[in-house]
Amino acid sequence: MATAEQQAHTEEHPTPRTYVNVAIILSIITIIEVAIVIVEVPSVILISSLLALSAVKFAFVVGWFMHLKFDARLYQALFLGGLFLAIAVLLALVALFENFTLPAT
Missing domain, CATH: 1.20.5 (Single alpha-helices involved in coiled-coils or other helix-helix interfaces)
Incomplete structure (x- = not known):
């Protein structure tokens, strides 16, 4: 008979491939951030786009690597x-x- 603790851990955990995919997505977002800084855009667009991309990266890191998801x-x-x-x-x-x-x- 399984204990409550064993039953709680039967949920599916992400595979290493999932973490690689998240790392690839984070790398792509970082490349986009660097490209936005290199290309001269108005400061309002620069700041708002960097904040938005940083928020997306933050959500990925917290959700997947800190297991909050x-x-x-x-x-x-x-x-x-x-x-x-x-x-x-x-x-x-x-x-x-x-x-x-x-x-x-």
């Missing part, structure tokens, strides 16, 4: 809640100090 939804919600809170604080601080300059000495 296979954990309970509660763990995902806690992780993403903290992430969104950190982003909100960062954006609030950027907006707060946008026009701040140090006095001349």
Whole structure:
């Protein structure tokens, strides 16, 4: 008779090939990021595209290499809640100090 712990671990785990595919996708995204920086584009497009590509890379790393994709939804919600809170604080601080300059000495 199987114990509860053994039954909990019967779910399918990713194969090494899956991790290789994720690494290839991450490499392609990195190449795209480098190409965007090399090609001269307006700064708004540059920053927004780099942020979007970085968010996609972050999702792949957290989901696959940190195994968050296979954990309970509660763990995902806690992780993403903290992430969104950190982003909100960062954006609030950027907006707060946008026009701040140090006095001349």
